Amino acid sequence: MLEQLKEDVFQANLDLPKHGLVKYTWGNASAYDSESGLFVIKPSGVDYSTMKASDMVVVDLDGNVVEGELNPSSDTATHAVLYKHYPEMGGIVHTHSTWATIWAQAGLDVPAMGTTHADTFYGSVPCARFLTQEEIDRGYETETGNVIIETFEKRGLDIFAIPGILLQGHAPFTWGEDVQSAVMNSVVLEEVAKVNLFSRELNRFAEELPQRILDKHYLRKHGENAYYGQKQ
Amino acid sequence: MLEQLKEDVFQANLDLPKHGLVKYTWGNASAYDSESGLFVIKPSGVDYSTMKASDMVVVDLDGNVVEGELNPSSDTATHAVLYKHYPEMGGIVHTHSTWATIWAQAGLDVPAMGTTHADTFYGSVPCARFLTQEEIDRGYETETGNVIIETFEKRGLDIFAIPGILLQGHAPFTWGEDVQSAVMNSVVLEEVAKVNLFSRELNRFAEELPQRILDKHYLRKHGENAYYGQKQ
Amino acid sequence: MLEQLKEDVFQANLDLPKHGLVKYTWGNASAYDSESGLFVIKPSGVDYSTMKASDMVVVDLDGNVVEGELNPSSDTATHAVLYKHYPEMGGIVHTHSTWATIWAQAGLDVPAMGTTHADTFYGSVPCARFLTQEEIDRGYETETGNVIIETFEKRGLDIFAIPGILLQGHAPFTWGEDVQSAVMNSVVLEEVAKVNLFSRELNRFAEELPQRILDKHYLRKHGENAYYGQKQ
Amino acid sequence: MLEQLKEDVFQANLDLPKHGLVKYTWGNASAYDSESGLFVIKPSGVDYSTMKASDMVVVDLDGNVVEGELNPSSDTATHAVLYKHYPEMGGIVHTHSTWATIWAQAGLDVPAMGTTHADTFYGSVPCARFLTQEEIDRGYETETGNVIIETFEKRGLDIFAIPGILLQGHAPFTWGEDVQSAVMNSVVLEEVAKVNLFSRELNRFAEELPQRILDKHYLRKHGENAYYGQKQ
Numbered sequence: 001m002l003e004q005l006k007e008d009v010f011q012a013n014l015d016l017p018k019h020g021l022v023k024y025t026w027g028n029a030s031a032y033d034s035e036s037g038l039f040v041i042k043p044s045g046v047d048y049s050t051m052k053a054s055d056m057v058v059v060d061l062d063g064n065v066v067e068g069e070l071n072p073s074s075d076t077a078t079h080a081v082l083y084k085h086y087p088e089m090g091g092i093v094h095t096h097s098t099w100a101t102i103w104a105q106a107g108l109d110v111p112a113m114g115t116t117h118a119d120t121f122y123g124s125v126p127c128a129r130f131l132t133q134e135e136i137d138r139g140y141e142t143e144t145g146n147v148i149i150e151t152f153e154k155r156g157l158d159i160f161a162i163p164g165i166l167l168q169g170h171a172p173f174t175w176g177e178d179v180q181s182a183v184m185n186s187v188v189l190e191e192v193a194k195v196n197l198f199s200r201e202l203n204r205f206a207e208e209l210p211q212r213i214l215d216k217h218y219l220r221k222h223g224e225n226a227y228y229g230q231k232q
Numbered sequence: 233m234l235e236q237l238k239e240d241v242f243q244a245n246l247d248l249p250k251h252g253l254v255k256y257t258w259g260n261a262s263a264y265d266s267e268s269g270l271f272v273i274k275p276s277g278v279d280y281s282t283m284k285a286s287d288m289v290v291v292d293l294d295g296n297v298v299e300g301e302l303n304p305s306s307d308t309a310t311h312a313v314l315y316k317h318y319p320e321m322g323g324i325v326h327t328h329s330t331w332a333t334i335w336a337q338a339g340l341d342v343p344a345m346g347t348t349h350a351d352t353f354y355g356s357v358p359c360a361r362f363l364t365q366e367e368i369d370r371g372y373e374t375e376t377g378n379v380i381i382e383t384f385e386k387r388g389l390d391i392f393a394i395p396g397i398l399l400q401g402h403a404p405f406t407w408g409e410d411v412q413s414a415v416m417n418s419v420v421l422e423e424v425a426k427v428n429l430f431s432r433e434l435n436r437f438a439e440e441l442p443q444r445i446l447d448k449h450y451l452r453k454h455g456e457n458a459y460y461g462q463k464q
Numbered sequence: 465m466l467e468q469l470k471e472d473v474f475q476a477n478l479d480l481p482k483h484g485l486v487k488y489t490w491g492n493a494s495a496y497d498s499e500s501g502l503f504v505i506k507p508s509g510v511d512y513s514t515m516k517a518s519d520m521v522v523v524d525l526d527g528n529v530v531e532g533e534l535n536p537s538s539d540t541a542t543h544a545v546l547y548k549h550y551p552e553m554g555g556i557v558h559t560h561s562t563w564a565t566i567w568a569q570a571g572l573d574v575p576a577m578g579t580t581h582a583d584t585f586y587g588s589v590p591c592a593r594f595l596t597q598e599e600i601d602r603g604y605e606t607e608t609g610n611v612i613i614e615t616f617e618k619r620g621l622d623i624f625a626i627p628g629i630l631l632q633g634h635a636p637f638t639w640g641e642d643v644q645s646a647v648m649n650s651v652v653l654e655e656v657a658k659v660n661l662f663s664r665e666l667n668r669f670a671e672e673l674p675q676r677i678l679d680k681h682y683l684r685k686h687g688e689n690a691y692y693g694q695k696q
Numbered sequence: 697m698l699e700q701l702k703e704d705v706f707q708a709n710l711d712l713p714k715h716g717l718v719k720y721t722w723g724n725a726s727a728y729d730s731e732s733g734l735f736v737i738k739p740s741g742v743d744y745s746t747m748k749a750s751d752m753v754v755v756d757l758d759g760n761v762v763e764g765e766l767n768p769s770s771d772t773a774t775h776a777v778l779y780k781h782y783p784e785m786g787g788i789v790h791t792h793s794t795w796a797t798i799w800a801q802a803g804l805d806v807p808a809m810g811t812t813h814a815d816t817f818y819g820s821v822p823c824a825r826f827l828t829q830e831e832i833d834r835g836y837e838t839e840t841g842n843v844i845i846e847t848f849e850k851r852g853l854d855i856f857a858i859p860g861i862l863l864q865g866h867a868p869f870t871w872g873e874d875v876q877s878a879v880m881n882s883v884v885l886e887e888v889a890k891v892n893l894f895s896r897e898l899n900r901f902a903e904e905l906p907q908r909i910l911d912k913h914y915l916r917k918h919g920e921n922a923y924y925g926q927k928q
Binding site for chain 3: 719720722739740741742766767770792794795797798799800801802803804826827829832836865866867893896897
Binding site: 019113114115116119184187191194195196198199201202203206207209210212213216220227228229230 | 487488490507508509510534535538560562563565566567568569570571572594595596597600604633634635661664665
């Protein structure tokens with residue numbers, strides 16, 4: 001069942017430590033199959049050195065395990081809420097990567113300060129608020145997904161123009177058309193989090209990127225007039 | 233004698249440089265066997281590239297070598313004092329890992345600023361005071377163990393809720409149910425030491441994690457209602 | 465056609481991630497053949513793990529593809545403008561390397577603060593201004609090349625004495641007699657960008673290198689009285 | 697001639713990039729044979745991937761090549777001056793390692809702030825002054841050696857108690873009983889340079905290590921009452 005997707009999700013999870021985003025089993029990647037309405041996610045707390053593609057767990061949009069021997073990631077409910085609300089998401093990644101987590105702990109949006117950012121994120125990456133006690137009691141992981149949705153809706157953001165978010169005091173989530181692009185977006189977010197922090201250390205008046213450069217770089221890689229890569 | 237424990241301690245010592253916590257032979261890991269009342273620790277100053285499991289030294293709770301050809305770690309007396317006072321400790325690790333050492337040299341507790349911290353440490357990781365001249369004269373390594381105990385007792389901390397400490401001007405010690413979890417706790421402490429430092433660099437008003445989030449994250453991984461991983 | 469140059473450019477592009485200057489396919493290296501007036505550049509957005517020397521694209525000085533199946537780098541026009549204006553350039557490298565990008569985002573020249581800098585760059589590495597809307601509309605990549613030329617000409621700089629530049633809000637370009645030296649200059653720029661940032665963090669009154677030391681170090685490696693290495 | 701020493705020096709030079717202290721061929725290690733009054737040093741600017749033990753150059757204390765096909769390191773005269781003045785030095789290492797170079801560019805001594813420092817350096821690592829124009833004209837590399845000697849003599853420092861120095865605006869030199877210990881001292885200096893910088897970033901009132909702890913840690917590893925390692 002969804003064997004190719006299991007393989008993709010397995011590889012994406014292995015890519016997280018390769019890119020230095022994850023230590024031990026901190027972090028999880030999933031991919032959604034819009035046809036069946038099911039998604040595949042890594043099992044909870046399984047050592048990456050022994051984990052196999054067949055250990056991936058198949059889950060429905062209410063977070064129920066449909067296939068798999070192991071418990072799915074403890075963050076499964078967050079993934080489920082996001083896929084249910086945004087069925088166009090093909091993959092989601094959660095890590096505690098160092099520099100993105102630093103911005104999350106600082107409680108700050110990551111501003112668009114350079115073209116590395118603009119090539120992937122069309123504006124600031126938002127930092128979502130802490131959950132309330134009531135939300136925690138109701139269901140921490142489900143409400144984490146809801147707070148992500150709330151943040152994007154309140155700010156009127158497009159999930160593909162800004163394919164990631166920080167959760168205050170916690171860490172980032174990113175997503176994409178598929179799980180590979182969700183991983184890449186985590187790599188980019190980690191890099192710009194580092195670069196932007198030190199740009200402001202070096203020059204506290206370092207500016208955000210002018211809108212014209214942000215437009216140019218984002219649009220040369222995304223949308224109908226994109227001319228980066230080998231497509232078309 | 234205690235062959236499995238020697239193998240575990242040997243592997244744990246090798247894991248320290250793999251996780252980037254140790255250069256050369258700086259650092260030591262040990263494990264305690266509550267049945268025999270003995271512990272196994274690495275020999276002092278032996279190159280990791282030639283060290284073998286059979287080089288591990290067996291020591292009693294007064295720090296006397298029971299088996300082994302080589303001198304045990306120069307920090308053996310600290311381990312002995314801790315196992316004697318806390319027989320529920322199964323493993324202890326000491327490193328001079330970069331970011332934890334930075335907090336030790338700054339003489340500051342590492343506050344709980346994010347969920348990476350809360351998943352392992354249920355509150356601030358304390359920084360213990362410098363030893364006095366009298367304590368140094370009496371026995372530096374023994375008194376180092378005593379200052380750790382003093383710090384936990386004065387502050388009323390549970391060693392398993394906060395499985396680590398900094399020694400001012402020196403470096404961290406961590407522990408756990410076994411030597412593998414003591415290593416993991418060193419990895420976590422190193423990571424949060426780095427993340428917390430830069431969170432405050434980025435935003436000097438960065439808050440500690442609200443108690444409700446600290447409770448949630450710690451308790452979803454620890455205690456009877458834990459639901460992380462494959463246990464149960 | 466230009467098979468050796470294709471091999472050199474291919475290897476130079478692979479060297480970029482090896483030196484930690486590039487993640488994924490961010491970055492591009494090219495080399496110029498003054499005899500034919502053509503240059504070789506990497507294709508756009510091709511995964512380094514599958515890229516072959518034969519995938520390199522041959523381009524003329526107006527940026528037209530002369531040989532190759534794949535689209536050349538999206539930054540090809542910048543390379544073309546530079547080779548056309550400075551036919552003595554043998555190779556050009558563009559990366560978004562972390563520390564050089566930090567200075568670019570801070571909008572600051574990298575001052576010569578030490579001999580690591582002086583061994584390669586005979587003075588500050590300039591930071592070029594943002595492009596205007598008009599320039600972006602006229603052709604972003606072409607005008608990026610023109611802004612590099614403008615910066616060197618306005619400041620009266622010699623491209624071989626200062627073989628690199630930052631583009632504000634973007635990232636560095638470096639060059640050299642051949643593509644290998646262009647890569648090395650990117651490595652040096654990345655290192656001095658890091659070292660200089662933290663020198664000022666440590667001591668905000670950290671001085672620029674005295675002119676006499678800058679002269680000595682630059683001239684022992686460059687020019688007719690150089691005595692470094694095995695040449696002559 | 698001095699075949700074992702050539703092998704040791706070759707290996708020590710290869711160890712520099714392994715420990716992350718050196719990029720390309722920046723850096724050099726040498727070893728002194730007190731019996732013959734000759735030392736062995738790496739050749740200048742030779743790629744580490746093709747360098748062989750037999751490429752090492754034998755030099756006398758006036759800096760004349762006694763054996764070898766290649767030019768010796770451009771810093772050979774500095775090594776010669778040091779071995780001539782301090783015949784008890786068995787090995788010398790020069791690198792532009794990142795964090796030690798940061799302190800050199802900041803023009804500051806590295807204070808003893810922790811036990812990682814105290815285990816190797818019995819007090820601050822001094823930063824020597826810039827050379828004057830006259831000294832540069834007289835012979836840059838020779839006078840670099842003389843400034844190192846001047847700094848140790850003016851401050852009344854023991855070269856084995858403080859086995860290293862920074863040169864302002866330049867980078868560190870370290871030494872030891874043999875070339876392996878000179879390498880290790882470079883590794884330690886690099887680590888404490890990083891740790892001390894961030895200790896002060898985190899807490900600008902971070903203290904130097906109390907004298908009693910400095911004494912204890914240095915003397916448990918050095919001198920007649922040392923009890924670290926397997927010796928005696």
